[in-house]
Amino acid sequence: MRKSNYDKYPSTSVNGSLWEGWDAILNQIKLDLSLQNGRHVLVVECYQGVHHKELLEQLALLPVDERVDTRDLFRSEEEIEEMTRPFLTDDRLFGRRSSFSYADFLDNSKVEAFRRRLNQLQGVVLVYGHGAAWVADQPDTLVYADMARWEIQLRSRRHEVEGLGVRNSEESPSLHYKRGYFVDWIVCDNFKKQLIPRVDYWLDTQIPYLPKMVDASTWREGLTKTVQGPFRVVPFFDPAPWGGQWMKEVCDLDKEQANFGWCFDCVPEENSLSLLVNGVRFEMPANNLVFYKTQELLGGPVEARFGADFPIRFDFLDTMGGGNLSLQVHPTTQYIRDTFGQYYTQDESYYLLDATEEASVYLGLKEGVDPAEMVEALRAAQQAGGDLDVDRFVNKWPARKHDHFLIPGGTVHCSGAGAMVLEISATPSLFTFKLWDWGRLGLDGLPRPINIEHGKNVIKWERTTGFARWELVNRVEPIASGEGWTEERTGLHENEFIETRRHWFTGKVLHHTGGGVNVLNVIEGDELLVESPQQAFEPFVVHYAETFIVPASAESYTIRPIGLSEGKRCGTIKAFVRFRE
Numbered sequence: 001m002r003k004s005n006y007d008k009y010p011s012t013s014v015n016g017s018l019w020e021g022w023d024a025i026l027n028q029i030k031l032d033l034s035l036q037n038g039r040h041v042l043v044v045e046c047y048q049g050v051h052h053k054e055l056l057e058q059l060a061l062l063p064v065d066e067r068v069d070t071r072d073l074f075r076s077e078e079e080i081e082e083m084t085r086p087f088l089t090d091d092r093l094f095g096r097r098s099s100f101s102y103a104d105f106l107d108n109s110k111v112e113a114f115r116r117r118l119n120q121l122q123g124v125v126l127v128y129g130h131g132a133a134w135v136a137d138q139p140d141t142l143v144y145a146d147m148a149r150w151e152i153q154l155r156s157r158r159h160e161v162e163g164l165g166v167r168n169s170e171e172s173p174s175l176h177y178k179r180g181y182f183v184d185w186i187v188c189d190n191f192k193k194q195l196i197p198r199v200d201y202w203l204d205t206q207i208p209y210l211p212k213m214v215d216a217s218t219w220r221e222g223l224t225k226t227v228q229g230p231f232r233v234v235p236f237f238d239p240a241p242w243g244g245q246w247m248k249e250v251c252d253l254d255k256e257q258a259n260f261g262w263c264f265d266c267v268p269e270e271n272s273l274s275l276l277v278n279g280v281r282f283e284m285p286a287n288n289l290v291f292y293k294t295q296e297l298l299g300g301p302v303e304a305r306f307g308a309d310f311p312i313r314f315d316f317l318d319t320m321g322g323g324n325l326s327l328q329v330h331p332t333t334q335y336i337r338d339t340f341g342q343y344y345t346q347d348e349s350y351y352l353l354d355a356t357e358e359a360s361v362y363l364g365l366k367e368g369v370d371p372a373e374m375v376e377a378l379r380a381a382q383q384a385g386g387d388l389d390v391d392r393f394v395n396k397w398p399a400r401k402h403d404h405f406l407i408p409g410g411t412v413h414c415s416g417a418g419a420m421v422l423e424i425s426a427t428p429s430l431f432t433f434k435l436w437d438w439g440r441l442g443l444d445g446l447p448r449p450i451n452i453e454h455g456k457n458v459i460k461w462e463r464t465t466g467f468a469r470w471e472l473v474n475r476v477e478p479i480a481s482g483e484g485w486t487e488e489r490t491g492l493h494e495n496e497f498i499e500t501r502r503h504w505f506t507g508k509v510l511h512h513t514g515g516g517v518n519v520l521n522v523i524e525g526d527e528l529l530v531e532s533p534q535q536a537f538e539p540f541v542v543h544y545a546e547t548f549i550v551p552a553s554a555e556s557y558t559i560r561p562i563g564l565s566e567g568k569r570c571g572t573i574k575a576f577v578r579f580r581e
Contacts, residue, residue: 229537
């Protein structure tokens with residue numbers, strides 16, 4: 001293993017106004033509490049997952065004449081449960097995408113009564129909580145208490161947080177995630193998009209009792225600077241029942257942990273984005289950039305197709321020294337629309353960053369597999385807790401470093417042990433139908449959810465050995481070459497909307513965004529430099545295995561080896577949204 005130079009804490013440096021710690025934050029807010037017409041309305045809007053106890057005990061130190069917690073204005077928990085039940089369903093993992101807003105969660109009669117009373121109040125009024133800016137829609141000062149979804153998931157695992165209008169802290173993390181994904185985060189995100197032009201201060205609540213706050217101009221300047229050139233989101237790492245050991249070395253992770261199976265290094269829906277404000281790290285959801293600078297980031301054609309959704313996802317699956325992933329299949333587009341209300345599916349591919357001699361990828365069905373027989377075998381293995389002869393039904397392909405396996409929705413697949421997978425996929429992240437999990441338990445000691453009934457409805461039974469060999473395994477096609485570089489098309493399948501291009505180079509390579517966002521990973525080389533031919537952005541350094549994003553607005557950029565990589569063969573793989581001419 002090489003010495004790690006992987007940057008776990010990437011950030012954009014910006015000068016501006018930042019307050020660190022509660023004392024400094026409260027002192028700044030106090031300066032704003034001047035009375036206007038005898039009154040000042042301070043609104044603190046909250047994303048789902050914040051620690052209410054901490055925020056309320058600190059805000060209690062402000063000189064406030066009247067305090068309102070919006071949880072007192074919500075409809076009853078019973079009403080909210082009844083309203084959301086059709087979208088949460090009885091399934092352990094999957095629900096259906098909702099279209100609620102805070103107007104659905106708040107009790108209209110209570111809100112109207114409060115608004116009438118607010119018009120009569122004098123002095124400083126604090127309105128706090130989820131939907132606070134909906135209740136008091138003309139604040140004198142608006143503070144947004146924000147946080148990334150990954151931290152919310154960690155808090156859910158520790159049973160520290162609750163959903164919108166419900167007391168569910170003791171529920172399982174999977175149920176928390178389901179409520180967030182299909183209901184709560186949709187409500188919070190849609191309202192946040194409306195509030196962005198009006199927020200005065202953004203509050204980073206990622207680390208309990210270590211908050212940071214920036215003003216709106218610093219927040220806007222930081223995101224504007226970020227979207228001018230290449231950037232990285234903050235990666236996060238997680239153990240898995242099948243997790244391996246490769247990332248510990250390459251990404252310089254805690255050696256005391258049993259394993260790390262996942263790294264999410266480009267999932268803006270869940271990752272955070274870091275600004276280095278006057279030398280102090282300020283974190284926010286990476287989705288804020290997608291919401292605020294949609295067209296500059298995604299490009300006009302991508303925005304027209306996906307709106308304010310970042311459609312490309314890069315993550316790592318480490319089974320080096322670990323075990324097989326679950327045998328699985330992703331839904332087809334029609335099924336995910338009809339069943340879950342999502343408008344595109346998780347097509348994907350496996351790019352092998354590294355592999356042992358024994359590594360393999362399961363992909364596609366054997367010729368002549370009988371669907372009824374396979375489904376019955378899956379059910380029997382699951383119900384009886386027995387074994388399943390996977391090799392009887394599914395192809396097992398040898399996997400080597402830099403192999404690329406394409407996995408359009410409906411294709412049965414999984415990575416075997418001994419593989420370091422860069423998973424390049426469309427963004428919907430929840431919709432994996434596990435068919436068989438090798439009889440093991442999850443990290444919580446419970447059987448992992450198996451989804452045979454969903455799976456059998458989407459399996460493309462015609463995707464057998466011949467199809468996989470010719471359509472899905474190492475479909476490498478030379479595209480172009482020049483002095484010191486070559487470009488290859490490596491996928492994805494024609495059924496998928498993501499295109500991937502691999503570049504090998506010893507010198508400078510010119511890239512064009514093509515009017516859409518580009519996502520790249522360094523697949524060979526210790527250190528590379530990304531530059532703008534027009535000096536439109538500052539030179540940007542990336543290292544081995546790091547994923548980085550180049551906004552559509554960058555238009556063109558070059559990549560070349562530097563440092564220990566100079567003169568050596570380096571490589572990148574690039575993904576972008578494919579539009580047919």
